[in-house]
Amino acid sequence: MLATLRNQHRLAPLRSRSLSIREQYELFQDVGQSFFSLSVLAIALGYPTEQIYALTQRFLQPQDPVAHPTTLVSGRTLMQKLQLRPGRHIGQLLESIRLAHAEGKVTNPDEALDWAQLEVQRLRN
Numbered sequence: 001m002l003a004t005l006r007n008q009h010r011l012a013p014l015r016s017r018s019l020s021i022r023e024q025y026e027l028f029q030d031v032g033q034s035f036f037s038l039s040v041l042a043i044a045l046g047y048p049t050e051q052i053y054a055l056t057q058r059f060l061q062p063q064d065p066v067a068h069p070t071t072l073v074s075g076r077t078l079m080q081k082l083q084l085r086p087g088r089h090i091g092q093l094l095e096s097i098r099l100a101h102a103e104g105k106v107t108n109p110d111e112a113l114d115w116a117q118l119e120v121q122r123l124r125n
Helices: 002-006 008-015 021-044 049-059 075-082 088-102 109-124
Strands: none
Touching: 008 021, 021 049, 021 088, 075 088, 075 109, 088 109
16 A cells, blocks of 8 residues: 555656656556556546556556566676676666567567667767
């Protein structure tokens, strides 16, 4: 219940617009299994039910990369293929790949590695 109350602010944009894919991704990551109680609270507070329904449908689909992101490549694969050293940047790259997958920018491991390579180059410049 505390997680529900703590994350209530994330729904505020729903009063005037739909959440972007990134906002939906971050919402699902932050609230996890508390999503259902958050959606009930949102309905009770008068948020648009159509938008809550759409989010709920997304959450109920286990293969949805926005609500339930999957790892297209492992940290070990990133290090091997891109010749990277272990460190916090590997987790950041993996998170970037999960978000890119949710946004439809990458769909398979090869695209994920290409995405990661571009991210590494961007960060180095």
